[in-house]
Amino acid sequence: MHVDSVSDTKAILEQLRQSRLAVAVDHKANPAASAAMLNFLVFVDDPTHREWVLERAARVANKHPSRLIVLDSTSTISGVDITTVVLDSGDSVLLSERVDIGVATTGHAAIISLVQELSVPDIPLVLWWSGGRLLASRTFSGLTQGATTVLLDSSGKVRGEEAIRELGEFLTRFPNVALQDLAFLRLAPWQDMIAQFFDDPALREDLFSLTALEIESGSAAEALYLAGWLGSRLSWEIAGREAFRDRSGRTIPFTKIDKGDQRRVASVVLRAGEATYRAALSAEDSNVVELSVDGPKARPIKYAPLRNIDNTSLIERAIIENRRDPIFETSLLTVRDLLG
């Protein structure tokens, strides 16, 4: 169903109702049973990235009963397209709704007002921001104010050190909004593997006497976040742009090497005196990580599944969490301080 004018919210809401009714009748379902769990708001402004974003948004929305509102600023569509889909849920019939709105020529105030009108009240509103600017965009700030969770990828469209600095400021400006960065979320398997080294009580002490950190990664954000996470967990202080200082005052150089696929970490090396802890992608299978401990407390090489989490699953995870993550936030602030 289509509505020509993006400002005619009455017509959009009526078309939503009609769409739901038509699908419900087709499936012999109760049209009132559209049990939306969340408002899922997606902003996209890059035509080359658009399909990628929308495909993943649709996958999430088709799994979680939601009202998906796509704010498409790429000039690909005009007006408003409305669809209702039936979710596969065993005995029950659940409906999920989608509203695609062409907003390339719509002002920020109108966009924000439109979202308020179209959102289902009293359920979370997750904003997946895939726009080029962050705090400098009044649309971003306005939509964030009404959101419970903001999700973005500082290793994707919004890249680089500047994005991470802005995210640091985001925490101050929007203390009630949960911020989730896919670049941090995709580090979970690496964090787990690094932690694994030191689950062994005999190696635990080395964690508190590390002397160097090297991370190879295809994008800066992942390497910085991993260093920030390690530094914040171990209460390190900043000692310049490429070094930390531990609680005993020892300087720990941090080397970031640009290597491997984009958005992927390739290896992490931790040194503690003569001991070297290395987690690196296996040459045999890039979905497996070789974990080795060399030096006085050497251990046999072990293999761990990388469990690289696809972006759709990461988005789901952020949605399900739906709360501020203090581990992420302290890691982010550590990186912000490291960047100066």
Add this chain to the structure above:
Amino acid sequence: MAITAASPNPLRAGLDSNRIADPCNIVFFGASGDLTKRMLIPAMYNLRLGDVLPTNYGIVGFSRSEKSDDAFRDEMKSAVDTFSRTGEARDPMWSDFASRLTYVSGSFDDPDAFRRLRERLDANDEQLGTAGNRLYYLSTPPGVFATIVQQLAAAGLGPRDRERGWSRIIIEKPFGTDLESARALQAEVNAVFEERQVYRIDHYLGKEPVQDIMALRFANVMFEPIWNRRYVDCVQITAAETVGVEGRGGYYEQAGALKDMIQNHVVNLLALVAMEPPISPNADHIRDEKFKVLSALRPIREEDVAKLTARGQYGPGLIDGKPVAGYREEPSVDPQSTTETYACVKFFIDNWRWADVPFYLRSGKRLARKHSEIAVRFRGIPHRIFGETGDQIENNTLVMKIQPDEGVSIRFNAKIPGQKMHIRGVTMDFNYGPGFGVVSAPAYERLIADAMRGDATLFTRWDAVERAWEAVVPIMNRWAESRVVDFPNYLAGSQGPQSADALLVADGREWRRI
């Protein structure tokens, strides 16, 4: 503060696997059995894939049949390929996992075999860094549980014989075949293991929806004020299966529905739904509350068994439109068998919260649908203001769905749109799967991981097992004494025997449809 090896790993904070288990060896007794192949080894492999296992671990299979480590690995590879929810095992993960698998063959009463087991475990401690920690899993026929425990002690493998590391034991159900045998087994187990080291597994309790019951009750404020005798009319707990005895006729002949399902799974559900709020999610706090509820079950006098229970046995019938044999025609079943394949019991809980509220429990095989749920039916409204229309105003019902659908539904009354005040019952439904978009891990994965971490919350403590046996013993006795004349008394694929319906009809109620 000095940092030592005993300091917690600060990198674990906030990670999914923040409760990773200690390094340990797991010994599966009955390693050639069906359970090990279908459930346990696939569960272990998936725990490995999910990074839930500790870095240093070893798995030892122990069984009667002679085979080499390599032959055992091949068998387990085939088991994982066939039964794992994650599909076929792949290298290098499988080779890494397989390198931790070893096998000890021997009879469960052979001291020499247990000596070899000890040597294997000691070697694993040295080679795999498993730190002397041992988890023993008894997936054998119940008849050898006590023997294995005795042999463990004799071989110096019990917790009290060893200088370092922890020892825990997982015991599959059934824990005893009646109160007396359960107490005897407990005495044997308790002679070697302390209660905190014993994990009595009931895979039902590892199912996600069973854990959801606690969340529904204790993470919401709106149910608690009405969760009592003042508002609840009755509670119906159903565990219905469409399957028959599935080749386990020999076992089932000795068990029956009362011992196989009601005494453990269904009574545990009753405890979860009826217990008081625990003061914390700590295992013992939860198990204390469950114990209190089971202690408050009104004892059924043998002379009351006939009016408080019903039993049945299925005859031939149709399941999913296909003809199936009756119980007495199943392999290894006596053609004149009087074993019940359906049992229902009406319990009362004598405490302030539940006084005089009947809890109807039922379980059966070859019923119309595979269907498990707990239905809390509330009392009727105290005064009808919409009496003139003649509409049926239903009692509100809250249903916790366990399987196959996992969720919660609430039945309430609503006005039908229109000028007249017509009222109709409607259902509000929540399903966990689509609601959260995630699939829960199988119960065995959850439970094995919990035992490795030392979390006994989802395992049954001895005092609760004893209370559950005490609750059903009078029924067992009476049923054993009284002659059954009407078996088979329900058709396969039906709602169960009429005597079960009559039990509720006598109370002015009826069962929810399966």
